[in-house]
Amino acid sequence: xxxxxxxxxxxxxxxxxxxxxxxxxxxxxxxxxxxxxxxxxxxxxxxxxxxxxxxxxxxxxxxxxxxxxxxxxxxxxxxxxxxxxxxxxxxxxxxxxxxxxxxxxxxxxxxxxxxxxxxxxxxxxxxxxxxxxxxxxxxxxxxxxxxxxxxxxxxxxxxxxxxxxxxxxxxxxxxxxx
Numbered sequence: 450x451x452x453x454x455x456x457x458x459x460x461x462x463x464x465x466x467x468x469x470x471x472x473x474x475x476x477x478x479x480x481x482x483x484x485x486x487x488x489x490x491x492x493x494x495x496x497x498x499x500x501x502x503x504x505x506x507x508x509x510x511x512x513x514x515x516x517x518x519x520x521x522x523x524x525x526x527x528x529x530x531x532x533x534x535x536x537x538x539x540x541x542x543x544x545x546x547x548x549x550x551x552x553x554x555x556x557x558x559x560x561x562x563x564x565x566x567x568x569x570x571x572x573x574x575x576x577x578x579x580x581x582x583x584x585x586x587x588x589x590x591x592x593x594x595x596x597x598x599x600x601x602x603x604x605x606x607x608x609x610x611x612x613x614x615x616x617x618x619x620x621x622x623x624x625x626x627x
Contacts, residue, residue, distance in 0.1 A: 450626055452476045452483040453524035455517075457531045457542035459489045464566045464600055464609040465530045468618040472528055472564065472598070475622025481526075483622070486517060488541035493517070496547040506552035514548045522555055526595075526625060529582050530564035536577040546585045557590035563597045564618065566609070570602030596621055 454473055458465035466487065473483040491513035501509035508514065521527060531538040538546075549556065563582050567574045579597060586592045598621060600614035609615050 450476075450481045450525040451523055452481050452526040452528065452622070452625065453520050454483065454485045454528040455530060455542065455545065456485055456487045456489075457529070457539040457545070458487075458566075459539065459541065460532070460606060461489070463532070463606050464603040464612075465532050465564060467609045468564045468566065468598060468600060468614060469528065469530050471615055471618035472562070472622035475619040476526075476625050477622075479623050479625060481622075481625055484520065486520065488539075488545060491517065491541075493541070493544050493548060495544050496550055502551040506555075508548065508551045510548075514545065517545065518549065518551060521549070521559075524559065526560045526562065527556075528562045528564060529585075531566075531578060531582070533565060533567035533569070533574055533578045536574065538578050538581045543581070549585070553588055554590055557592065559589060559592045560595045561586050561592060562595050562621065564600070564614075565597065566600040566603050566614075568602070568604040572599065572601055575599050575601055 456469045476483040493514045
């Protein structure tokens with residue numbers, strides 16, 4: 450299987466990124482192809498809602514989203530990873546999701562995994578963020594949510610190494626397709 454992991458954290462080597470790496474490591478060790486796309490390294494403009502894509506299914510904006518959307522189309526499994534920002538997903542992930550308007554129905558039959566990290570140790574701090582991710586998946590034909598990996602109570606970079614989510618991310622990647 451081809452796994453595309455979208456890391457939307459702006460922090461270099463932050464907790465979300467470390468969980469993405471663990472997921473990828475497990476997937477690769479199980480014989481899958483895995484790629485991490487860090488949105489902080491990409492130039493993606495917000496959707497203009499111009500609907501220029503409505504007939505051609507090609508966005509009028511020419512930026513890195515074209516490549517990302519192609520990678521998402523080729524994936525069997527998509528992992529969306531985000532830190533909690535004011536009880537929601539990060540801005541870069543929201544922009545990427547909105548830009549999928551170009552032809553979101555082509556993302557049918559995808560299996561989704563969610564990685565969410567938060568400074569707040571309470572699980573309810575993560576719920577609104579998950580709802581944003583789930584709202585995207587609900588718009589995709591026959592797409593399924595497979596698993597949520599939560600890292601609550603992580604503030605400083607490196608907190609992830611002492612958190613159970615670190616092992617869970619690896620094991621989840623390793624068990625893909627089982």
